[in-house]
Amino acid sequence: xxxxxxxxxxxxxxxxxxxxxxxxxxxxxxxxxxxxxxxxxxxxxxxxxxxxxxxxxxxxxxxxxxxxxxxxxxxxxxxxxxxxxxxxxxxxxxxxxxxxxxxxxxxxxxxxxxxxxxxxxxxxxxxxxxxxxxxxxxxxxxxxxxxxxxxxxxxxxxxxxxxxxxxxxxxxxxxxxxxxxxxxxxxxxxxxxxxxxxxxxxxxxxxxxxxxxxxxxxx
Amino acid sequence: xxxxxxxxxxxxxxxxxxxxxxxxxxxxxxxxxxxxxxxxxxxxxxxxxxxxxxxxxxxxxxxxxxxxxxxxxxxxxxxxxxxxxxxxxxxxxxxxxxxxxxxxxxxxxxxxxxxxxxxxxxxxxxxxxxxxxxxxxxxxxxxxxxxxxxxxxxxxxxxxxxxxxxxxxxxxxxxxxxxxxxxxxxxxxxxxxxxxxxxxxxxxxxxxxxxxxxxxxxxxxxxxxxxxxxxxxxxxxxxxxxxxxxxxxxxxxxxxxxxxxxxxxxxxxxxxxxxxxxxxxxxxxxxxxxxxxxxxxxxxxxxxxxxxxxxxxxxxxxxxxxxxxxxxxxxxxxxxxxxxxxxxxxxxxxxxxxxxxxxxxxxxxxxxxxxxxxxxxxxxxxxxxxxxxxxxxxxxxxxxxxxxxxxxxxxxxxxxxxxxxxxxxxxxxxxxxxxxxxxx
Ligand code: HEM
Ligand code: SF4
Ligand code: SF4
Numbered sequence: 001x002x003x004x005x006x007x008x009x010x011x012x013x014x015x016x017x018x019x020x021x022x023x024x025x026x027x028x029x030x031x032x033x034x035x036x037x038x039x040x041x042x043x044x045x046x047x048x049x050x051x052x053x054x055x056x057x058x059x060x061x062x063x064x065x066x067x068x069x070x071x072x073x074x075x076x077x078x079x080x081x082x083x084x085x086x087x088x089x090x091x092x093x094x095x096x097x098x099x100x101x102x103x104x105x106x107x108x109x110x111x112x113x114x115x116x117x118x119x120x121x122x123x124x125x126x127x128x129x130x131x132x133x134x135x136x137x138x139x140x141x142x143x144x145x146x147x148x149x150x151x152x153x154x155x156x157x158x159x160x161x162x163x164x165x166x167x168x169x170x171x172x173x174x175x176x177x178x179x180x181x182x183x184x185x186x187x188x189x190x191x192x193x194x195x196x197x198x199x200x201x202x203x204x205x206x207x208x209x210x211x212x213x214x215x216x217x218x219x
Numbered sequence: 220x221x222x223x224x225x226x227x228x229x230x231x232x233x234x235x236x237x238x239x240x241x242x243x244x245x246x247x248x249x250x251x252x253x254x255x256x257x258x259x260x261x262x263x264x265x266x267x268x269x270x271x272x273x274x275x276x277x278x279x280x281x282x283x284x285x286x287x288x289x290x291x292x293x294x295x296x297x298x299x300x301x302x303x304x305x306x307x308x309x310x311x312x313x314x315x316x317x318x319x320x321x322x323x324x325x326x327x328x329x330x331x332x333x334x335x336x337x338x339x340x341x342x343x344x345x346x347x348x349x350x351x352x353x354x355x356x357x358x359x360x361x362x363x364x365x366x367x368x369x370x371x372x373x374x375x376x377x378x379x380x381x382x383x384x385x386x387x388x389x390x391x392x393x394x395x396x397x398x399x400x401x402x403x404x405x406x407x408x409x410x411x412x413x414x415x416x417x418x419x420x421x422x423x424x425x426x427x428x429x430x431x432x433x434x435x436x437x438x439x440x441x442x443x444x445x446x447x448x449x450x451x452x453x454x455x456x457x458x459x460x461x462x463x464x465x466x467x468x469x470x471x472x473x474x475x476x477x478x479x480x481x482x483x484x485x486x487x488x489x490x491x492x493x494x495x496x497x498x499x500x501x502x503x504x505x506x507x508x509x510x511x512x513x514x515x516x517x518x519x520x521x522x523x524x525x526x527x528x529x530x531x532x533x534x535x536x537x538x539x540x541x542x543x544x545x546x547x548x549x550x551x552x553x554x555x556x557x558x559x560x561x562x563x564x565x566x567x568x569x570x571x572x573x574x575x576x577x578x579x580x581x582x583x584x585x586x587x588x589x590x591x592x593x594x595x596x597x598x599x600x601x602x603x604x605x606x607x608x609x610x611x612x613x614x615x616x617x618x619x620x621x622x623x624x625x626x627x628x629x630x631x632x633x634x635x636x637x638x639x640x641x642x643x644x645x646x647x648x649x650x651x652x653x654x655x656x657x658x659x
Contacts, residue, residue: 028291029290032245032290033242033245033249034242035242036240036241036242036245036289038241039241039502042501042502042505042506043497043498043499043500043501043502043507044501044507044508044512046550046551056344057344060341060342060343060344064340064576067256067259067260067340070259074254074255074256075342078254078342137270138255138270138273139253139254139255140270141270141271141276142253142255142273142275143253144253147252147253150252192292194249194250194251194252194253196249197250197251197252200246200343201343201344203242204246204249204250204343204345204346205343205344207242207243207246207346208338208341208344211243211346211349212338212339215498215549215550215551216550216552217547217549217575219338219339219346219575
């Protein structure tokens, strides 16, 4: 198998498989959460549920001052690499072209050198977060193999993308193939691990806001 | 736990969890990324530095059950494991054991006041204290709840009071109040507007409360009553995590209120009692109440807004305030106590993190009825102490008998000469005399 065959396989059948597993997996995941429902609440409400629920979705991007002070590194570096990841994912022109050819909608991207810099920052952020996970006592105590796994499957697409862009792996079809493969692994792993927080965190935040909102507190 | 062993079993515990796992719980477990931020929100972690007190870790056994039984991936993993075990001819290891629950008992009870602060901080939005409340149901059903709480629950069911206090004791106190004030304390008055409940802790430690409301309600012409059959507002069933006990205790309040045909029930200066009866009670008995429930602070603030409380003079020393978690963060009563403070305090300063982000005193959620938790209770108090030291008040004001006892004991332990007062009493001390008020 030449590197071109590899690339064609990764871009063709493998891509469809990964997208299918991702889409189905995340639907099942959301279904198995929402289907559990909530018991009827007989207590007279003090406040509304929906608006505070939606507000909490937004508010948890922006922690309270005490939490920021006590967990400054987590908040800053966590936000930095998450934003970097999303920017690179959604604003790199070849990614937009791929999305356009898959689902038919596109948008303007950022110039390549900008994306390149953001990628480097994201990589550094991810490495910093990993070191922090090893060193901070609570994080180390809580961490399981799964936490390191999701770090790795998040890190690899960014790393291989960076290496491919800078032609640090040769031949190029192999580099691109590895990059797309790592993105596919990410998609396949996502629904079955904590990576599902990408979607379920919105559900969790909504419920949190709704539960507190009913009692008249914005959480 | 030996007593009633046939009542409690691991399987019953797991079944209780199965009943408790709902969509929010599943969304929370699905979302946790083990970032550890919740630890920084919890006084038990912050003051001990021991990672095992990280809030989400307290839920690990319940999470295991959720993963295995409520996710496709977990079910698949179990299937494969069982296959392998069958092939190798060995018995499958149980996911959750009694030993495990025994290890988690102090985490779920001794080191958690269900204060809910972690729930305000988790960046993915997990309402952790919501899950801890649920997890306790399984701990009770499996026979892994603390002796102290169990004893309090049994006393509450048998005598009506978690401290075994009887009407006779309260009656003596009522007589004292009547002599001291020259006012009548109404008992079993049909059709009164408000049924007033008390907590045993308050009756024993802070008799000033009953005197204070007697004066205030007379001043504001409020129609109220006590009930001889039910005067206890706290609910040991909710602290320990037993819906059955909770329902029995709530039903007593409902029966008393219905018998006297009151329109409103007042929970005393006790945060726990308020959340128990206000938010959990109707769900314990599975029907809405035919009356409304208020915390005394809400009632006083409404009287203030209606112009029915007239005060004179102010406290001139530097005062700060402790918000009970149950009242502020968990029930949305934050502004009311501040408006009341304005009425009587000349030099009031809030603690830096207050209201929905206040720090727990360390004694709620059953911790104070659990002797084994004493050292942790004192450790958690150090967070409150640090907050108090920041603003250097001359006195602290609060509106929960449990918080007040903890503050008093804690401050004394650290040789800090800061008296603690109840807000209701402070208001009562400043009432304009009735005749004078009527003339003006
Ligand atoms: C773009 C897709 C996303 C990816 C690839 C991703 C991936 C990850 C990974 C791998 C971690 C663990 C990092 C570590 O080891 O510390 C993490 C943490 C986290 N994620 Fe995401 N995530 C994504 C989107 C989101 C979204 C949409 C939210 C919120 C709604 C979110 C909230 C968080 C939070 C709060 C943390 C903890 C940060 C910390 O440790 O301080 N993530 N994410
Ligand atoms: S703060 Fe939330 S996401 Fe982070 S470890 Fe605690 S529960 Fe998990
Ligand atoms: S509810 Fe309060 S005491 Fe319990 S784990 Fe959360 S922060 Fe800690």
